[in-house]
Amino acid sequence: MSKGRILGIAYNIIPVSDLEKASEWYVRHFGFNIRNKRTDNLGLFKDNRPILVLVKSASESRAVFEVNGKKRWVTTFYTDDIISLHTYLVQEDVRVGELFDEGQYGKFFTLEDLDGNLFDVWENHDCELNF
Structure with a gap:
């Protein structure tokens, strides 16, 4: 393998209005742990793997965009038991x-955090993800 190649995504940056409230919400609902806490941002990890960095935002910017009037997400979370996770979050x-089942493409649903950041959640047993 040659050096200098992209190996994956390390984490995503998510804007939030209240760093404390948002981090508590992510820890409670997804079991993330907090690392590298600073005045205006902190890292959220799953065990030793970085997932998100929450950044206190003074504006109304959010991790969401629109295509033809429909909200779209920037980040997709992966799960191995989407039905249980969906039930718990409800x-x-x-x-x-x-919750949508798209056959070979897997199962999906979307969720919003406290600030309206939109995420996709995905389960697909035919896809290799290394954690």
Whole structure:
């Protein structure tokens, strides 16, 4: 293998209005742990793997965009049990979308965090992801 190649995505930056509230929400609902806490940002990890960096944003910017009037996400989370996760998040009053099964492409649903950042959640057992 040659050196100097991209090996994957290390983490995504997510703007939030309240760093404390947002980090507590992610820890509670996804089991992330907090690292590298600074005045205006912090890292969220799953075990020893970086996932997100939350950045306190003074503006209304969010990790979401629109295509033909429909909201789209920037980040997709991966799970090995999407039905249980969806059920749990609904019980926790998290803003989640409907669960879709797209056969060979996997199962999906969307969710929003406290600030309206939109995420996709995906389960597909035919795809290799190294963690």
